[in-house]
Amino acid sequence: xxxxxxxxxxxxxxxxxxxxxxxxxxxxxxxxxxxxxxxxxxxxxxxxxxxxxxxxxxxxxxxxxxxxxxxxxxxxxxxxxxxxxxxxxxxxxxxxxxxxxxxxxxxxxxxxxxxxxxxxxxxxxxxxxxxxxxxxxxxxxxxxxxxxxxxxxxxxxxxxxx
Numbered sequence: 001x002x003x004x005x006x007x008x009x010x011x012x013x014x015x016x017x018x019x020x021x022x023x024x025x026x027x028x029x030x031x032x033x034x035x036x037x038x039x040x041x042x043x044x045x046x047x048x049x050x051x052x053x054x055x056x057x058x059x060x061x062x063x064x065x066x067x068x069x070x071x072x073x074x075x076x077x078x079x080x081x082x083x084x085x086x087x088x089x090x091x092x093x094x095x096x097x098x099x100x101x102x103x104x105x106x107x108x109x110x111x112x113x114x115x116x117x118x119x120x121x122x123x124x125x126x127x128x129x130x131x132x133x134x135x136x137x138x139x140x141x142x143x144x145x146x147x148x149x150x151x152x153x154x155x156x157x158x159x160x161x162x
Contacts, residue, residue, distance in 0.1 A: 035114035048143040
């Protein structure tokens with residue numbers, strides 16, 4: 001009974017930390033991050049949510065394991081917007097050319113709303129990323145929220161006036 005209570009408290013603490021990280025953004029971006037998180041969580045309910053509040057970005061990665069390298073997609077946010085990042089996006093089929101970026105591995109989509117995730121070409125990219133994942137998603141259960149890293153020094157999460 002005591003272990004179950006400890007896990008519940010740890011989960012609540014992680015949710016509180018996550019709320020604080022999201023609270024650093026302007027209200028419009030806070031709403032977008034929350035909406036995208038709900039949509040991705042609905043699509044990947046058994047994935048672990050791995051969170052980084054780093055220098056450049058606030059990131060929530062969705063992984064079948066606790067390893068960041070196994071992440072399928074991640075939500076990445078900073079003062080200039082929110083995106084859905086495909087960790088191994090360079091290898092994904094993208095006939096509609098919706099993925100941005102030119103690195104050897106990662107691609108992303110800018111999100112002006114959570115509705116972008118419902119577009120057919122985006123759903124197909126997510127399905128392809130799941131199919132190509134190194135580790136399979138658990139078939140049952142709910143993934144955990146795990147705070148991975150918090151940087152002491154960070155770029156502002158809100159646009160500064162010029």
